[in-house]
Amino acid sequence: MKPTPAPAIRKAPLLTISLFLLMAIIGISLNEPSRVLEQAWQVCLSCIGIG
Amino acid sequence: MPELHWHRLMNTIRKWVQALSFLLTNGSWAFPFTRTIYQGPLKVVCSPGLNCYSCPAATTYCPMGALQQLLAGLRQALDNGQYFFGFYVVGTLGVIGGLVGRLVCGWFCPFGLFQELLHRIPSPKFAVPRPLRFIKFGVLTLMVVILPLTIVGDMGIGSPWFCKTLCPAGTLEAGIPMLLMQPNLREAIGLLFYSKVFILLLFSGWSLVASRPFCRTTCPLGAFYALFSSVKLVKLALDRERCTNCRACHAVCPMGVRFNESPNDTECISCLACSRACPFAAIHLEIGGLPLTAKDRRPLGKQA
Numbered sequence: 001m002k003p004t005p006a007p008a009i010r011k012a013p014l015l016t017i018s019l020f021l022l023m024a025i026i027g028i029s030l031n032e033p034s035r036v037l038e039q040a041w042q043v044c045l046s047c048i049g050i051g
Numbered sequence: 052m053p054e055l056h057w058h059r060l061m062n063t064i065r066k067w068v069q070a071l072s073f074l075l076t077n078g079s080w081a082f083p084f085t086r087t088i089y090q091g092p093l094k095v096v097c098s099p100g101l102n103c104y105s106c107p108a109a110t111t112y113c114p115m116g117a118l119q120q121l122l123a124g125l126r127q128a129l130d131n132g133q134y135f136f137g138f139y140v141v142g143t144l145g146v147i148g149g150l151v152g153r154l155v156c157g158w159f160c161p162f163g164l165f166q167e168l169l170h171r172i173p174s175p176k177f178a179v180p181r182p183l184r185f186i187k188f189g190v191l192t193l194m195v196v197i198l199p200l201t202i203v204g205d206m207g208i209g210s211p212w213f214c215k216t217l218c219p220a221g222t223l224e225a226g227i228p229m230l231l232m233q234p235n236l237r238e239a240i241g242l243l244f245y246s247k248v249f250i251l252l253l254f255s256g257w258s259l260v261a262s263r264p265f266c267r268t269t270c271p272l273g274a275f276y277a278l279f280s281s282v283k284l285v286k287l288a289l290d291r292e293r294c295t296n297c298r299a300c301h302a303v304c305p306m307g308v309r310f311n312e313s314p315n316d317t318e319c320i321s322c323l324a325c326s327r328a329c330p331f332a333a334i335h336l337e338i339g340g341l342p343l344t345a346k347d348r349r350p351l352g353k354q355a
Contacts, residue, residue, distance in 0.1 A: 007337075007340050007341050007342065008340055009339050009340050009341065010282075010284075010339050010340040012281075012282040013149055013150070013282050013283055013284035013339055014284070014339070016145070016148075016149035016279065016282045016283075017145075017146055017149035017150060017284065019145070020141070020142045020143075020144075020145025020146045020148070020149055021142065021145075021146050022142070023138050023141060023142030023145060024138065024139055024142025024143050024145075024146060025142070026138045026142070027136075027137070027138030027139025027140070027141075027142050028139055030133075030134050030135065030136075030138065030139075031133070032121070032135050032137070032138060032139035032140070033095045033139055035121065035124075035128075035133070035135050036094075036095060036112055036117045036121070036139060036140065037092075037094055037095045037112075039104075039112075039116075039117060039120045039121075040094035040095075040104045040112040040117065041088075041090040041094060043087065043088055043105050043225075043229065044105060044120075044211070044214075045229075045236070045239065046210070046215060047105065047116065047120075047210075047211050047214040047215055047221070048103065048105050048214065048215075048221045048222065048225040048226040048229065048247075049215065049216075049221070049222060049226050049240075049243045049244040049246075049247040050226060050229065050230070050236055050239050050240055050244055051236075051239040051240075
């Protein structure tokens with residue numbers, strides 16, 4: 001009986017994750033998380049349809 | 052482990068993960084006393100699913116809300132020398148998408164869980180027309196990116212159009228609770244709020260008779276994760292040698308995927324319903340190309 005070949009590891013996911021990780025790191029270096037935090041701490045009434 | 056036991060275990064785990072994810076992303080229960088939203092450091096963490104960060108109990112930020120806000124304020128930020136293009140939010144979402152893609156919808160999204168629970172209520176059930184799936188890509192492009200960037204006021208600041216005019220999760224988790232907690236806000240509600248309540252009722256009613264209609268037709272977060280359907284690390288895979296095209300996977304899929312025809316379908320949320328239903332063990336979970344579930348190697352037709 002012919003042996004089943006070992007499944008190949010896909011590289012595309014690792015490349016994709018690395019690229020977006022780099023993008024996130026660039027965002028962190030630009031101090032974006034502090035802006036996100038400022039926004040998340042406020043209740044934006046018009047954003048939820050009030051006012 | 053026998054296939055049947057594996058599938059039962061995975062189904063139980065998925066339900067627990069959904070419940071835990073809901074509790075973790077909405078874990079701040081001090082709001083009845085504080086009468087406002089959580090304002091701690093955890094709000095710098097991205098919620099993988101659609102979960103409004105103006106919800107009083109929300110402990111994380113909503114990636115769709117944050118992205119719209121960053122894009123809406125981009126002109127002003129650039130004027131102030133701040134380069135807030137949304138790299139942090141898109142980068143985080145991309146990492147999640149590259150890891151698991153729309154598995155988030157099936158395992159982690161609180162609004163997905165809400166629709167799933169509504170669908171369990173006994174009632175006549177109907178299919179969602181397949182062409183409607185493309186609407187969500189338009190919502191992502193137009194309401195999350197283009198409109199917040201281009202329609203700006205005198206101060207150069209735009210609006211988060213998806214949150215403001217469409218998002219039913221925001222109405223359910225933030226709009227209604229805020230009105231209950233702060234009665235003085237009731238004077239400020241108008242046509243916009245009523246239209247959003249109507250949209251929430253529409254999707255809630257639709258969820259009773261169809262499976263996950265918001266995920267399938269409108270969710271921009273689902274649309275973003277769908278872009279990773281071919282390149283995500285964790286995915287369901289089809290063993291073509293074992294598949295007999297019996298279509299058992301068609302009937303059980305909550306997203307209307309015909310898995311034997313399109314194993315990389317953008318709608319697949321990796322809920323494993325098809326894998327459970329397949330009588331030939333032709334569908335299995337894999338990580339980076341390596342099978343996670345032990346493939347049943349018994350001859351075709353001899354499985355459970």
